[in-house]
Amino acid sequence: MRFDIISVLPDLLTSPFAHSILLRAQKKGVAEIVVHNLRDYATNKQKSVDDYPYGGGSGMIMSIEPFALCIEKLKSERDYDEVIFMSPDGETLNQTIANQLSTLKNVIILCGHYKGIDQRIRDIFVTREISIGDYVLSGGELPAAVVVDAVVRLIPGVLNDETSALSDSFQGELLDAPNYTRPADWRGHTVPDILLSGHQAKINEWRHDEALKRTQERRPDLLE
Structure with a gap:
């Protein structure tokens, strides 16, 4: 199973995927986790990926263009089963959802930041929105890591005792x-x-x- 995670802070995800079961899964070739720096797809000289919201209000909104360019590039290389946006107003992650996702092959996960993301990203590209709880974090990176961990451990061949996950x-x-x-x-x-x-x-x-x-x-x- 392959996860492509799009983030403005890719270094934040280095540690969660470099240890324990997730590292073992990658070494076995059972899971592939690729983190993409959203700023690499920025179209301006400053490499900024946010802008002021239309209609006024506080905070900055993540722009549509960098996400669109990254998603379109990935989709040109392979087919994806889901494009997931980590959002506090998505469906709450549970074991049933983790089980469902573990049967997929390729998944893109979008990590938001700032005040939010341009709604058109969600309307055009996102196929599923997932929350890890009724609270707000600084960004979507930690929730993305939670989803990947919950899913990867269910893939056959990851745990030494494959019946272990069934008794969780x-x-x-x-x-x-x-x-x-x-x-x-x-x-x-x-x-x-x-x-x-x-x-x-x-x-x-x-x-x-x-x-x-x-x-x-x-x-x-x-x-x-």
Whole structure:
């Protein structure tokens, strides 16, 4: 799967994609993550990518031309399944959306900045808008990194144990059950006996019951 991320601050994305699972996925050739500097597509001498808003008001608006040139160049090289704009007023990212995106081949992600972007970018080029929560960040780079991380780990061949992602929280609409590792007794705090029993069917039943209980307590909305 290939991600092309368009950003005015490409260096901000260097670290998230250079470690752990995302780095491993790229080394395996399972995922390709390419970050494009929006200023490379600016058409003025100053390499500026924003301007004052029509109608007045505070803040600056990202211009249509640099985004259009970059997107059109990318589309001339390959077909894209989605052009995603990271926006606080998009649909809220969840595990279902991550699962859907993990089945795609090529995706463009646009990172906004300043007061916003020219609406025509959204009208003409964007096919999907995604938010990571009901709050506003300084730009779309961190949300883009969140989306890529959530999606890449679901691609077959990325995780060492490919069944691991299937038991994560929100898969199956439930939070994950409590997890334990060695030692079995730490300062009098012990692991539930069922997990030490070796009876896999009963362990699975316990995990499901605990996941349901945790979801009812913490996120009852998921059960509606």
